[in-house]
Amino acid sequence: MTEEVLYLDRVLWPVTALGPGNRVALWVSGCRRRCLGCANPELWERRPGQKILVSKAADFLDRIWREKNPEGLTITGGEPFDQAGGLAKVLECSKASWGDVLIYTGYKREELLRDPYRKALLLKADVLIDGPYIEERNNPSAVLRGSENQRIFFRDAQTEKRYRKYMEEGRQIQNFVYDYQILSVGIHQRGERLSAEAEAGRPSGQTESGRNRRWENEGGQK
Numbered sequence: 495m496t497e498e499v500l501y502l503d504r505v506l507w508p509v510t511a512l513g514p515g516n517r518v519a520l521w522v523s524g525c526r527r528r529c530l531g532c533a534n535p536e537l538w539e540r541r542p543g544q545k546i547l548v549s550k551a552a553d554f555l556d557r558i559w560r561e562k563n564p565e566g567l568t569i570t571g572g573e574p575f576d577q578a579g580g581l582a583k584v585l586e587c588s589k590a591s592w593g594d595v596l597i598y599t600g601y602k603r604e605e606l607l608r609d610p611y612r613k614a615l616l617l618k619a620d621v622l623i624d625g626p627y628i629e630e631r632n633n634p635s636a637v638l639r640g641s642e643n644q645r646i647f648f649r650d651a652q653t654e655k656r657y658r659k660y661m662e663e664g665r666q667i668q669n670f671v672y673d674y675q676i677l678s679v680g681i682h683q684r685g686e687r688l689s690a691e692a693e694a695g696r697p698s699g700q701t702e703s704g705r706n707r708r709w710e711n712e713g714g715q716k
């Protein structure tokens with residue numbers, strides 16, 4: 495039987511702008527929703543070089559977990575729930591014990607519950623941030639969310655308490671040097687991400703996805 499594959503664009507560490515603590519953040523590739531003003535349009539299309547076996551992705555996450563001792567895992571994209579089966583398997587195969595798993599989605603939670611594969615991934619999330627990005631509703635008071643229509647669901651009161659405390663600090667932005675380019679990570683105001691990266695020296699319109707990187711040759715983010 496052929497092993498399932500995922501399309502992953504990047505894994506970064508330590509990310510503090512997408513949830514509490516020092517986290518591993520993983521960006522999947524591929525999204526059919528095409529929200530106007532999406533901060534990551536370079537992740538709409540999947541590319542052959544982003545393909546990775548589920549077992550290899552799980553090993554990769556385990557290695558980062560062993561070496562870095564992260565406090566959480568954030569999965570974003572792209573649309574994670576368009577690869578729900580593969581991502582759920584990665585989390586099942588991984589031996590890592592994440593403090594919490596936060597997953598972003600453009601779907602509404604109710605839609606996810608109607609599909610068995612999406613529901614299986616949803617059940618692995620400690621925190622879910624759902625709903626499409628609506629540019630006109632991008633409001634700085636919507637911490638951890640791109641627009642204020644998006645909702646946050648917590649697995650339990652303890653997780654909610656930890657997140658509420660983190661969210662008191664407001665939106666956060668981090669700049670990473672990634673493959674000789676600047677990558678701005680976090681929840682941005684309208685158009686802020688691309689202008690921040692352009693200001694920091696990334697050539698306009700150039701995206702890391704365009705490199706057609708192959709996971710087999712990557713040493714991973716350190």
Ligand code: SF4
Pocket residue numbers: 525526527528529532533534535571572573599600601626627
């Ligand atoms: S769901 Fe997310 S990744 Fe997809 S277009 Fe909307 S904002 Fe962009």
